[in-house]
Amino acid sequence: METPVMVSATLAEIYLEQGYIDMAVTIYTELVRREPGNKAYTGRLSFLKKQCKADEKKGVLKNFKKLWKR
16 A cells, blocks of 8 residues: 555544544554654554454454544
8 A cells, every 4th residue: 555645643543533444554654664763653553553453353343443542
């Protein structure tokens, strides 16, 4: 998936709210690449990746609403 030219945590959260989890992960990955010391970005990316793995095992995204509320 291609990274948008303009990236921000706000944009990632908007994508997440709209159900575009892959785009949110892509944006957070780029944000972490740009600011590796930003603990908010690294923490959010880690959480999203773990949540995606857990949801993949279940076969659905049942916990979607919990993702963007944290």
